[in-house]
Every structure is written in C-alpha cells, then in structure tokens.
Amino acid sequence: MRTSIATVCLSGGLVDKLHACAAAGFDGVEIMDADLVAAVESPEEIRALCARLGLTIDLFQPLRDCEGVDDATFADNLRRARAKFEVMRRLGASMVLVCSNVGTATIADPEVAARQLGQLADAAAEYGISIAYEALAWGRFVDDYRDAWNIVERADRANLGVCLDSFHVLSRGHDPAGIEGIDPAKLFFLQLADAPSLDMDVLSWSRHHRLFPGEGQFDLTTFLSHVLRAGYTGPLSLEVFNDTFRQTDVTRTAAHAHRSLRWLYNSTVRANGQLDAQVAPPQPPHAVDFVEISGSDLSSVEQILDQLGFDFGGGHRTKAVRLWRAGEASIVLSEEPRAGEPHIEGIGFTVTDAQAAKRHAVSIGATPRFRRTRAGDAELPTVSAPDGTGIYWSSASTAESWVAEFEGGQTSEIDSLHGVIDHLNVALPWHEFDEAVLFNIGVLALDPGTSADLAGPYGLVRSQVMRTRDGSVRLAMNLAPPTAPLQPRHIAIRVDDVIAAAERARRSGLPSLPIPDNYYDDLHARFGLDDEFLHLLRELNLLYDRDANGSFLHFYTPTVGKVFFEIVERRGAYDGYGAASTPVRLVAQEDRRAG
Template identity: 45%
Template sequence: MRSSIATVCISGSLGDKLTAIADAGFDGYELFELDLVTSRLSPEEVVSRSADLGLSIDLYQPFRDFEGVTSDTLALNLRRAEHKFALMNRLGIDTMLLCSNVGTATLPGDAVAIDQLGALAALAETNGVRIAYEALAWGKFVSTYDHAWDLVKQVDHPALGVCLDSFHILSRGSDLETIATIPGEKIFFCQLADAPLMNLDVLSWSRHYRLFPGEGSWDLADFVARIVHAGYQGPLSLEVFNDVFRQGDPWVTARDARRSLVVLEDAARAARLPAPAVVVSGAAPAPALLTGLPAVDASRGFSFIELQPGAGTAVDVALTQLGFTPRGRHQRKNAELWSQNEVHVIVNHDLAGVQPRVAALGFEVTDVQRASARAVALRSHLLPRDRATDEDVLDGILAPDGTEVYFSERDGEAPSWLGEFGPADPAEAPASAALPPTGITHVDHVALVQPWQRADEAVLFYQSILGLVVSDGLDLAGEAGLVRSRSLVTADRGIRLALNVTPLQPGATDVYPNHVALHTDDLVATVTALRARGARLLPIPQNYYDDLDARLDLGSEVITTLRAHEILFDRDERGDFLHVYTMPVGQFFCEIVQRTGDYDGYGAANAPVRLAAQRAEERQHHTD
C-alpha cells in the first residue's frame, strides 16, 4: 500500500522534513498545519518542492474544535474552514483531518453534531475537498471511532468519511469489530502509531509517548488487516508524537519510520483475522495490497563475536585467561580466530581504534541471501566489504548503536566462514595450554549499550532484521542513574540480546560498556580455572552475601561457596542463575553465567551490585 507520514513526527524545518521523508522512501506525507505556519515556504513553494521530491500531500491536518457548538461559534468555525479549504486548494490537498471537538463543544447530543458536520461537508464539497472525521480519545462528546462512524453514516454525505487512528482506538481498548462494518470507501484515512503500555492520562500518552509500529506494545498488524479487509485503499500513514523523535536527526527518524511500516505491512499480510461478527462491506480481504518481506531464521544463534583489539595485548591476555585458544589466521586480513567449544571470537587487527571493543556480531541464519534481502527491504544498507572470490559471502549492516551485524550460514557442522582462516601459527601456541580448561560452552547473551535517543529505533532494528521478539523490559538502578533494559530473544533462546539504555548524560556510555555473557555448566569450577589462569574477577561486597543470606534461605554452605568465589546469585520460580564478571578490557567485559532449570532472566536483581562494583573499581583505578 502507499506509505505516508505526518510531518509532525520528525524534527527540523519543513524543507528538511520533506527531504528526509523522500529519502526514506515514503510515497507521501500529511502536512501538519503548524509546520506550514512556521515555514517561510509559500504554499506554492511547498507544492513544487513536494513534486520535485516525488511526494504526494495526502492530508491537511488538524482542523479542531468544530462541532457541537452554538450557532455564533459555528459561523466563525465555518469561516475558519473556508479559509483552510482555500489554502488546501493552493496546496492541491483533497482531504482534511477533522478532530472531534475537545475544547469548545457545549451542545451535547448527536443531532447537533450531525447537523453541523453536514454543513461542513457541504462547504467542503463546494470547495472540492473532503473531510476525514477522527474521534480523539479525549474528545468532549465524541471519543470513540464507532461513535464517529455512526455520525458520519447519519450525515451520509460524499464529502464526509472517517479517519481511523490506531492510537485513539487502541488506547481506549475499543472493540475492533466495528471496523468491518465500515465500507472501505468511507474510510478516508488511516493513521498509525504504536505506544508502550502506560497507565497515563491518554492526552499525555498520546502527545509524548507514541512510537512507530513495532516499538511499542500494540498488535497493529491485526489493526491494519482489519482496515484493509474493510476495503480501505488509501495510504498507511504514521502519526507519531514523541518527545525524543522530535529532537532527533530527521533522516534517522524518517528511515526508522519507513522501516516500521515495511515490517507492519508484512505482519498485516500474515495476520489472520477472526471471523467478523458482521460484515456489511462487500469488500473481500485484500492481502494483495500488502507487501511481504523475505523471512529470516536466526534461531541457530551467535556465529561469532568480532573484537577490535585496540592498542596493546589486553584482549589476547583476556581471551587466554577465559580459556580460548588461537585457531587460525585470516588468509588476507590481519585477524585471528580464537575458539572454545561453540564460541568463536575474531580479533581483527585491521580495525583501528585505541580501545578494545565489541565491533561486530555474527548471527547464523539459514539463508544469508534472504536475510540480506530482508535487511535491504527494511532500509538498511549493506556494508561495503572486501571479498576475494573464494571468500564466504558475509553480508553486514550497521545497527543504530554502531555495532556491525553479519549474517552467516553453516557448512555442515562448521560455520561457512571458517575456511577463511588458515591454521594457527604453532609458534603462537600459548603457554597456558597446560592450564585447566574453563568449560565455557556457548554465548549465553550479549548486552549492548544504546544511546538514549536511538533506543526505540534499536529495538525495532534488532527485532525486524533478525526476527527477534521482545521478552521483557525493566529498569536497573545504577549509581549514576537508571538503566532501562529491554531483552530480545529467539523463541528457543539461541539468541538473547539485552539492549541497555543509559542515563541522559554526556559520556554515560563509557560507564556501561557492552558485555558478552558466556555459559558454563559449572560456574564454581570455571571460576576456579579462571583464577588459576590469572583472571581477575569483579570483587563483590561482603554486604551482598549478608543480604542474600537474609533474603533466601540457601543454607550456610551455599552462601560460603558463593562468597568464597564472589559469585552473584538469583532465583525465580523456574530455576537458578549464577554469574560473575571479568574486569573490563577497554570498552567491554565478559560475564560468565550458569543457568539451572528454566531460569529465563539475566540476574537483574544483582545489576545494581554489579554497576556499583564496577564504579568502585573505576574510582580505585583513577586514584591508583
């Protein structure tokens, strides 16, 4: 279907907004009145600019506080409407959004509203335009879409239809069955916004916290499927008021918005509608209108972790202590592969940068080409990459947090890229070969720090590119502020990604570096081996074990063991979680975890302890 977006969704001048909207691949836009009022562009210049950019102007919005008024006010309102219709004609816009009256309505009762909406429709028809009537969730007399539709039906004028906005409908928990009873040609417009579930007054919720589809909590695929099913053929248009997007880079926001619509169309196409209670509209389901996406299956998990080693040998030392051994050198690049059971770490010396950091994540998918085609359809650009003819096809894209994301396949038992690496240099065999194995089996999860202004975008990115689902979200109390965390997973938990949003302060991302969590089946043995190999683990305050003892009746032996090894402990109904942390190496650190039973979390209760301990180490380091 045609895609559209309201100019109010993004920041910048009207000229910037239009360019960003066009660059993101939208077909058209809704012109938000204030964006025109504040612009130096004349209506005629807006028209020619839009034409140059290949954008249609799909809606003029909003017209407010019209119906349910006294006759004096009605006369003023019709005068106001006529001015706006003249302006719409200059702009070549055929549809105006009319919001149900919030501020000036004094006369209740449908009869007044029907009469006054009829007068407006007649005036619109005279001026060659039409009115899409929308029930605001906080409208004074009209606040539900079925009420708005009932009024439109009774007015029965060709220039009057409804606008269905997912926010106003879903925020009120309205029954969606009525949508099927609206003839498609009377649905003049469809506005889409997602939102987090909040128990906030609906006006503030609407004005500050809307999100693009897929970034919030609603089932918009079902919503869109119902509207298409009703026969609507207009554009799917985003109308998202969000404090963060309002101040972000308009190009980034517009691309994020476009991505959300692509995912939504795909999901709506796949959505199965329940058998409608009543179908008045004769229109058949029209999935043909909706565009699908190539599928991705990333359930096989992490294929590799690529590190930028920075200056010095800290990364090599850390990997050795963790029990990794060098397995091969890249045939053309200055990169080395370190492996241990199913964990592959690539140390890429071609990556410049003083600080060691996690530069890239490899994900194993069943079909790299399909995954890449999906990413491109989702408005990601494939990263340029040197490829020799015999080199594995390894497509990559850039995540909003700067991490590179690569897709790879499996070739029999081995990752298909393994052939890029020659044998390890025997001269480099580490002296640690004789040390006890650490027993690390696989990557449990990766935690990535997100810049606050791109956190919602990141959730949509990882969800849509890799087909992950959001499993939960929570706030962690750090010494320097709350860290918002959201976890994305595959159904079988082959991938777990924790996206952590840091507090809004300069340099905060330095305080919370990314981390890679590795699994072991016996953490006490692993910790013993790590220490034997010279690893230093994050010291845990004694007060923690006193509190743990008070909270959970684990028995003094268990407490003594945990305390001796400085292991953190968490328990839910399904199992236990034991974990320790290595000291940071530049911009990342490792966690070693042991899950028992079906424990499905990340030890969030211990996060404040970990964050405070890391800050204490930092302070000590600075005063050393």
C-alpha cells in the same frame, strides 16, 4: 502500499522534514498546520518542493473543535475553515483532517454534528477538498470510531469520510473488527501509531508516549488486517507524537519510521497468508555464530580470552583478524589502526537461509553493509544495525564455513573453556532505544522478553531483553539515563561449571571484578546459603541469584575499552540474568573506573 507520515513526528523545520521523508522513501506526508505556519516558505514553495521530491500532500491538519457547537460558534468555525481551505488550495492539498471536538462542543446530539460537518463538507467542496473525520479518544462527545462513522453516514456527503487512528481505537480498547462494517468508499484516511501499555490518562499517553509500529504493545497487525479487509486503499500514514523522536536527528528518525511501516505491512500481509513473492520471510536466528570485537589494539582482550581458557582458533588467511573459541562460543578479533578502543563491532547469527535473512532485512529498510571478501572467503550476508553494529548471517547448512579461513589455530587444551554465547548485553543511548527495539523485532526476528528498571549509581537503567522463544539467542538492551556515561557492552558466555571456570581464570592470573563483602552478607540473609558455598562464592567474586526455576552463578572480567565478558552458569531452568545483582555490579565497575 503507499506510505505517509505526519510532519509532527519529526524534529526541525518543515523543509528539513520534507527532505528527510523523501530520503526515507515515503510517498507522501501529512502536513501539520503549525509546521507550515512557522515556515518562512510560502504554501506555493512547499507545494513545489513536495512535487520535486516526489511527495504527495496526503492530509493537512489545520482545524480543531469544529462541530457540536452553537450556530454562532459554528459560523466562526466555518470562517476559520474557509481561510484554511484557501491555504490548502495554494498548498495543493485536497484532504483535511477534522478531529472530534474536545474543547468547545456543547451539544451532544449526533444530528447536530452531522449537520455541521455536512455544511463544512459543502464549503470544502467549493475548494475541491475532502474531509476525513476522526474520533479522538478524548473527544468530548465523540470518542469512538463507530460514532464518527455514524455521524459521517448521517451527513451523507460524497467528500466526507472517516479517518481511523490506531491509537484512538486501541487505547480505548474498542474492538477494531467493526472497521470492516464501514463503507470502503468512506474510509478516507488511516493513521498508525503504537504505544506501550501505560496506566495513565489517555491524552498524556497519546501526546508523549506514542511509538512507531512494532515498538509498543498494540496489536497493529490485527488492526491493519481489519482495515485492509474493509477495502481501504489509501496510504498507511504514521502519526506518532513522542518526546524522543521530536528531538532526534530528522533523517535518522524518518528512516526509522519508514522501517516500522514496512515491517507492519509485511507482517500483516504474511499474517493473512497473502504471501508476496517479493517479500522474503524473516529468519529467526538459531544461535549466535560469533561476536566480532574491533579495536586498534586488542592485545588486552586477547589476554583475557586466553586467561579465561579460550583456544586460539587461528589468524585469517587474508585479513588482520584472529579467532578465539571456547567450545561453541566464537570471538573474532579485528584489529584495525583507526578502530579506536576495543568494542563490539559485529554479531553473527546462524539462520536457516542467510541470503533470505538479508533480503528480508533490506526489504524493511535495513542498511546493507560492505564486507570485504577475497576469493574463497565465505559470503556472509551483512547489514548495519541503526547503532552501526554489523549484523552477519550464515546459513545453518553451511554454518561456520568461515572458520576454515583461519589458519594456525591451536588444538584444544585439557582445561580450556567450553561454552556457548548465552547473551549479549548492549547499552544504548536513551534516544536510540526504540529504534533498536524495532530493528531487533523486525530485522532480527527476536521477541521482547522480560523488562525491568535497575537502579544504577547514576540513575535507573531500563533493561529490555529481546530473544528467541527457545532462549538460544538473547540480547539484553539497557537504556542508560541521559546524563550517565554509556556503559560498556558485554558478552556473556554460558558454561556448565562456572566455579571451575572461575578457578581456572584465577590460576591464570585474571582478576575478576571484585564484589563487596556486604553483598555476600545480603545473599546469606536473602537465601540462607550454607557457609561453605557462600565462602566459595565470596572467594571467587561470584554473583548469585535464585528463583522458583533454578539458580544463576556468574562473574565478570575487567573492562577493556568498551567491552567486558561475563561467564555464567544456569542451574535448573533459571531463565533470568541475575538482575537483583546488577546494581552491585554497576557500582563495582564504577569503583574500578574511578579507582
């Protein structure tokens, strides 16, 4: 597979973009004319730079509104095109994109479009240039790839073919199966973009909200399957217009983009049963093995764990790392002088084959991460998530072999806490959200679950749950509004009896997050709870939710640095996260910070 990307996906100047594309591992680029026009470097310099960086210039995009016009307009279009073909000669680019006319077309006749594209192709041929003709979803007369192919067939020129763009096909709901009917020699180019399901005009949707493959709701695996079965052998190229990516760091976005293509290609190959021996399969996690908290002083975290009823699992025999356990829930504390405030530093997952999980992750562009081990220490394959969090895998067959490295742990007390890690709640800056979605799908093999907009005191928080199908691993990702302070992250421990857990925490002197009386009056109004139960909830600062499947009770610890804990109990088949109570929790935490 050759990979390519349109320079319009990235921020900054053209030279910076090219360096970033090469560093990310792309084989080629589509150059948007506007990027070249604004560059101080000549076409010859850009050509030479691409050659040095090992990038081919797969496509150039200088033309719009060419065909379907009257003869005088077409003559001027041909003049414009020749001037751009001249630029392409200097640039060393041999394929040009022509999108269906959106602005100036006055003639709906495909015969006229074919004649004019044929003439354009003949002019291009003089420069050794091929034309890839693409139906835009909002083209005035041509807005379906099948019509574009029909016009290309009519024009019948060797250097005229079609360009397919997944957005233009799927946004209109056109069946991509028809792609297999196109002559493979005429499939000149392929542009890929994902997008969220949005009910809005297709032009704004395309201009502002495209996403990299895997981050939206399009079925790109099926789309690409049709294209590959049709016999397409050119590059897979990304063309993603997105307000966020245009603003973010170019090197990081290019790496992110390349990961999305590798993920899509691997998924498609796998879906078609054409298993490449080199491509390790993804390893969906069975459970959260442990969560690692790091900081320069973790004594407050340790105190909270102790007060919650965690057992001390011992100190690591060679590192300044301590283990705390509550049944299946393991928290690893790594104290390092320069680690700053307490924060979630890493997450361990149990998978079928830990080495395969890492090989798969690296194959789609995850960054390997160094983990210091001494003789006899367990090997935990490790990568870094885009936000820097460490991802550790241990094989189910050897799970918890690392636990034996901890010495001096205490045996379980009678009233110690027993639970599992129910979910992690991870706040992300707005411009890192889509990248994290892709990482969680592609590398961690999680599926998108429910999503919701929650009203916080400083703006709406978009929440997206990523999970395994059975719910054994759940990450709730929160997208904070741009101006709001980034929320701390938290670890939710699920227990069988949250009331007992709350009472135990209270006995040991742990203050739980105080919840206002008005909240309990509201619970009374919403659910008609009986007075005794309501009184108990109020006394213990427990939050409550109920739906058709069951109910949810939970409480929060104070925040230490950038982390806090939540203790939850799921009754019946309740599968949510108490979202209705989130605004109350956010305000209460804000009050604590301010107070």
